[in-house]
Amino acid sequence: MKIEKITLHHLRMPLVAHFETSFGRIFERDCILVEIQSEGLTGWGECVADRDPGYSYETSGTAWHILMDFIAPLLLKQNVADAADFQRRVAAIRGHHLAKAGVEMALWDILGQRQGQSLRQLFGGEKTRVEVGVSVGLQDSPIILVNAVEKYLAQGYGRVKIKIKPGRDLTDTAAVRRAFPTLKLQVDANSAFTLETAKTLLPLDEFNLLLIEQPLFEDDIWDHARLQKLFKTPICLDESIISPRHARYALEMRACGIINVKPARCGGLSQGLEIHDLCQQAKIPVWCGGMLETNIGRASNLALASLANFSLPGDISASARYYLEDVTEETFTLNADSTITVPSKPGLGITVLPAQVEKFEMSKVIL
């Protein structure tokens, strides 16, 4: 693919309701849409770096800089064969996985369109509908949390994740478990505990949770291994897995029983696919995490989650859970069996609406 033009769009999307994690509360979600023109085709990608460096050190600001000043110049006027070729070209740029992943997604979109194949087909995914759940942020009280969960259950979600942080862990989880004794339930701490403070979470073992996500520091696979020995409930790593290599470390150290695959965190869909395969061989289940994406990133997540070893429900909710208005013609809705249908049209299988992009655009640059 000859890369003729790259346009970056910095968007700020108002969320339908605020979203709070252990690192903060947001009312709007930033992202950078990467639009690539190649031989008569347009590919779209979504860089999920947020305004603040809460989840990751990357922000929409750093990603903009890396995309504009380092990644784009390596690609413009070049003939990029595929995702592997792209990764070779940007290998000298250290880190900045979220920035790289936004571009890789757009390249996959073009590749699929060229070959008349959906991303699911390109990836060899076998499922045409994927099981999904909803990630519920921290609420102002356990009662409000139970009400929020109830609202999502009424919408048909069959699996719920709640966010926890020190002081808002056992009581919140107990309240939800008491209200919904058989619900598929899991918790996510987003690195808010230490090896010492995480010992206060031991009673979580009595709540029949699917998993406990990322209790400790993002760079601390070793302490997660020590912590996993204390818990019956599988620990699931999110922030710690920044490459297939880190996935291998975690498996070899038995630091977790489950991995949350977010391709962006690992530098792109190709790394997400590698981690899927690695875990499949090791008989470790994976599931697809979410970053409050627009429908562009959601289409990509659905295609990835169609692979066989994505055997737990993903954090891929219906469009309406996130935004009142999105940037594509398509709207993703929840099927009655708590699944979402994987796009089947070539590439990402979505049509971006330029007027919608413009509506939420903070800045734009054409390279």
Ligand code: OSB
């Ligand atoms: O840790 O999984 C996380 C959103 C932003 C940053 C980190 C996380 C999340 C979520 C939301 O949990 C999942 C979704 O997109 O629905």
Ligand code: MG
């Ligand atoms: Mg997480």
